[in-house]
Amino acid sequence: MRELDRSHNSSQLSEADMRNLCAWIDEHITESIGWAHLVAQTGKNHKTLLASFAKHKFTTPMTWIRQQRQTHKSISSAPSRYTHNASR
Numbered sequence: 530m531r532e533l534d535r536s537h538n539s540s541q542l543s544e545a546d547m548r549n550l551c552a553w554i555d556e557h558i559t560e561s562i563g564w565a566h567l568v569a570q571t572g573k574n575h576k577t578l579l580a581s582f583a584k585h586k587f588t589t590p591m592t593w594i595r596q597q598r599q600t601h602k603s604i605s606s607a608p609s610r611y612t613h614n615a616s617r
C-alpha cells in the first residue's frame with residue numbers, strides 16, 4: 530500500500546507546475562475551460578489533477594476556476610476609486 534501512495538504522490542503536479550497551470554487558467558479565464566483543457570495543458574489525468582488541486586489549493590480544479598472567474602468578474606466590474614479631474 531505504501532508503494533501505491535508514493536507513486537500517486539509523485540504523479541501530482543509540483544508547486545511550480547501548479548503555478549504554471551494557474552497562470553494558464555488566469556490567461557484563459559474568460560474562455561470555457563474544461564477537464565480536457567486541463568489534461569492537455571498538464572499531461573496528467575483528472576485524478577491527478579484532483580489530487581494536486583486538493584494538495585495545493587484545498588479545492589477542486591473546477592471550483593477553483595469558478596472562484597477565479599468570480600474574482601475576475603468582481604475586479605472587472607468594480608468602479609475605479611480614483612478619477613482624473615481634467616479641470617484642475
